[in-house]
Amino acid sequence: MQRGASPFNIVSVAFGLAFLYLPITILVIYSFNASRLVTVWGGWSLAWYRELLNDAALLQSAWISLRVGVLSATAATILGTLAAVALVRLGRFRGRLLFSGMVYAPLVMPEVITGLSLLLLFVALNVDRGFWTITIAHTTLTMCFVTVIVQSRLIGFDRSLEEAAMDLGCPPLKTFLTITLPLIAPAIAAGWMLAFTLSLDDLVIASFTTGPGATTLPIRIYSEVRLGVKPEINAVCTIMIAVVAAGTIVASLITKGSAARRERAALGAQV
Amino acid sequence: MHGGMQKRNWSGRAIVLLPYLWLVVFFLTPFVIVLKISLSQTAMAQPPYTPVFDLSAGLAGLREFVGELSFDSFQLLFTDLIYLLSYLKSLQVAAISTLVLLLIGYPFAYGIARAPRGWQPLLVMAVVLPFWTSFLIRVYAWINILQRDGLLNDVLMKLHIVDAPVSWLSSDTAIYIGMVYSYLPFMVLPLYAVLEKMDETLLEAAADLGCPRWKTFWLVVVPLSLPGAAAGALLCFIPIVGEFVIPDLLGGSETLLIGQTLWSEFFSNRDWPVASAIAVTLLVLLLVPMLFYERLQKRSLEGGR
Numbered sequence: 001m002q003r004g005a006s007p008f009n010i011v012s013v014a015f016g017l018a019f020l021y022l023p024i025t026i027l028v029i030y031s032f033n034a035s036r037l038v039t040v041w042g043g044w045s046l047a048w049y050r051e052l053l054n055d056a057a058l059l060q061s062a063w064i065s066l067r068v069g070v071l072s073a074t075a076a077t078i079l080g081t082l083a084a085v086a087l088v089r090l091g092r093f094r095g096r097l098l099f100s101g102m103v104y105a106p107l108v109m110p111e112v113i114t115g116l117s118l119l120l121l122f123v124a125l126n127v128d129r130g131f132w133t134i135t136i137a138h139t140t141l142t143m144c145f146v147t148v149i150v151q152s153r154l155i156g157f158d159r160s161l162e163e164a165a166m167d168l169g170c171p172p173l174k175t176f177l178t179i180t181l182p183l184i185a186p187a188i189a190a191g192w193m194l195a196f197t198l199s200l201d202d203l204v205i206a207s208f209t210t211g212p213g214a215t216t217l218p219i220r221i222y223s224e225v226r227l228g229v230k231p232e233i234n235a236v237c238t239i240m241i242a243v244v245a246a247g248t249i250v251a252s253l254i255t256k257g258s259a260a261r262r263e264r265a266a267l268g269a270q271v
Numbered sequence: 272m273h274g275g276m277q278k279r280n281w282s283g284r285a286i287v288l289l290p291y292l293w294l295v296v297f298f299l300t301p302f303v304i305v306l307k308i309s310l311s312q313t314a315m316a317q318p319p320y321t322p323v324f325d326l327s328a329g330l331a332g333l334r335e336f337v338g339e340l341s342f343d344s345f346q347l348l349f350t351d352l353i354y355l356l357s358y359l360k361s362l363q364v365a366a367i368s369t370l371v372l373l374l375i376g377y378p379f380a381y382g383i384a385r386a387p388r389g390w391q392p393l394l395v396m397a398v399v400l401p402f403w404t405s406f407l408i409r410v411y412a413w414i415n416i417l418q419r420d421g422l423l424n425d426v427l428m429k430l431h432i433v434d435a436p437v438s439w440l441s442s443d444t445a446i447y448i449g450m451v452y453s454y455l456p457f458m459v460l461p462l463y464a465v466l467e468k469m470d471e472t473l474l475e476a477a478a479d480l481g482c483p484r485w486k487t488f489w490l491v492v493v494p495l496s497l498p499g500a501a502a503g504a505l506l507c508f509i510p511i512v513g514e515f516v517i518p519d520l521l522g523g524s525e526t527l528l529i530g531q532t533l534w535s536e537f538f539s540n541r542d543w544p545v546a547s548a549i550a551v552t553l554l555v556l557l558l559v560p561m562l563f564y565e566r567l568q569k570r571s572l573e574g575g576r
C-alpha cells in the first residue's frame with residue numbers, strides 16, 4: 001500500500017474513530033454523574049457504583065455470566081483448536097465439506113436461529129434448562145471463532161520444527177504438545193479471550209436457552225434497559241468496558257511480546 | 272514415512288471426532304428439529320405442538336407421524352401480510368445499512384492502510400476494541416444520546432437547529448444508526464486486510480505513467496479490494512437481516528424486523544411451529560449469501576485449496 005496519508009485520509013480516520021468512541025465515552029462519563037438525569041451534570045460521584053454493590057440480583061447475574069463465560073470459553077477453545085488442527089493438517093477426509101460448513105456457518109448465522117434451534121433440541125431431549133444449557137449453547141457458538149483464529153495461525157506456520165522433531169523420533173502426540181502447541185499458544189489465548197467476551201456479551205442465545213434461576217448479566221441488563229436509561233446501568237456497563245479493555249490490552253501485549261521474542265530468536269539463529 | 276502417515280491418519284481421526292460430534296449434535300441436529308417443528312401444529316400442551324414423535328412406536332409410529340405433518344405454518348407465512356412485510360423490511364434495513372457501512376467503512380479502512388506503518392497496529396486495535404465491548408452496551412450507549420431528553424436534542428437545541436426536542440428513538444433512523452455503529456468493525460477489518468496487502472508497485476507504476484491519484488484509486492485500488500468489500504458486506508448483511516437487539520431497543524413498534532417477529536412468535540404467542548417456520552424461511556433466504564461468504568472465508572484461510 002502506498003504510504004503518505006492525504007488530508008481526506010486523515011479526516012476519514014478521525015471521523016471513524018470519533019464515531020466509534022464518542023457514544024462509549026459519553027456513557028462512561030455519565031456513569032460518574034451525581035445527577036439521576038442524563039442531561040443534567042451534577043458533578044462527579046461514585047454513588048451509582050456504591051449502589052451496584054448493594055444490588056444482590058445484579059451481582060448474582062454477573063457471577064453466573066462469569067462462570068458460563070469461563071467454562072464455555074475453555075470448552076470452545078479445546079474443541080475449536082482441535083477443529084482448526086483437523087482443517088489445516090488432515091487435508092482431505094471423509095465428511096470434510098460438511099465439517100467445514102458447520103464450522104463457518106455459526107460465524108454469520110443470525111442468533112435468533114441458533115438460539116431457537118438449540119432450545120428446541122433441549123426441549124426434545126427433555127433437559128432441564130439453565131446454567132448448563134447456556135454453557136453448551138455458548139460453547140457451540142464460540143468454538144467456531146476460536147477455530148478461525150487458530151486456523152489462520154496454523155497456516156502461516158513453519159512446519160520444519162515439527163518435521164525435525166518427528167525425524168528425530170518424537171511421537172506425533174508429543175510433537176504436538178511440545179512443539180506445535182507452544183507455537184500456536186498466542187492464537188489459542190486470543191481465541192479464548194474472544195470466546196469469553198462473546199459469551200459475556202450474548203443476550204439472544206442465552207435468552208432462548210436459559211431456565212429458572214439462570215439469569216445472565218446481559219439478560220438482566222436488557223430487562224432494565226427496556227425500562228429506560230438508569231445511571232446504575234451506566235455504571236455496570238463502564239465496569240464491563242474496563243474489564244474488556246484491560247483484557248484486550250493485556251492479550252495484545254502477550255501476543256506482541258511473543259512475536260518480538262520469536263523475531264529475536266530468528267535473528268539470533270541468523271547470526 | 273508411510274508408517275508415519277498411517278499413524279497420523281489414526282490420530283487425525285481422533286482429533287476430528289470430538290469437534291465433529293459436537294457440531295453434529297449441537298448445530299446440525301437442532302436444525303433438523305426446527306424443520307420438523309415447523310411442519311407441526313400448535314397445541315395447548317407441553318411441548319406446545321403436535322405431533323410429537325414417539326420413538327417407542329416404531330415404524331407404525333413413524334408413518335402416523337409423517338401423516339400428521341402439515342404445511343399450515345408456511346401457508347400462514349405466505350398469506351398473512353405481516354410476515355411478508357417483516358421479511359421485506361429486514362432486507363431493506365440490511366441492504367441500506369450495508370451500503371452506508373461501505374460508504375463509511377471504505378474511507379476509514381483506506382485511511383488506516385495509508386497511515387504510517389508504526390501507527391497501523393494501534394489504529395487497528397482502536398477499531399477492534401469496541402467490537403470486544405458488549406453489543407448490548409454499545410446499543411445502550413445510543414439510547415443515552417438519542418432519547419427525548421438525551422444529549423443529541425440538548426446539543427441541537429443549544430445550537431438552535433431545532434426548537435423542540437425531536438423523538439429520535441423508536442424510529443428507523445435510530446435503527447440505522449445502531450446497525451451502522453455496531454457493525455462498523457466487521458466492515459473495516461476485512462477491507463483493511465486487503466488494502467494493507469496491496470502491492471505498492473502497482474500504484475507507483477500508475478503514478479509514473481501519469482495517472483492522477485483519483486483515477487488510480489478507481490482503476491487499481493477499488494477493483495483489487497473487491498474481495499475485502501464483499502467479505503465485509505456479507506459479514507454485515509447476513510446478521511443484520513436476523514438482528515434482534517438493535518431494532519428492539521432502538522426501533523419503533525410499527526413494522527418489526529423478522530428477528531423480532533420470530534422472537535415475539537416464540538416468547539409472546541408461544542407459537543413454536545410458526546417461529547420455526549420463520550427460522551426455516553429465514554435460513555433459506557440467507558443460504559445463498561452464506562454459501563458465498565463461506566467460499567470467501569475458505570479461500571482466504573486455506574489459500575484456494
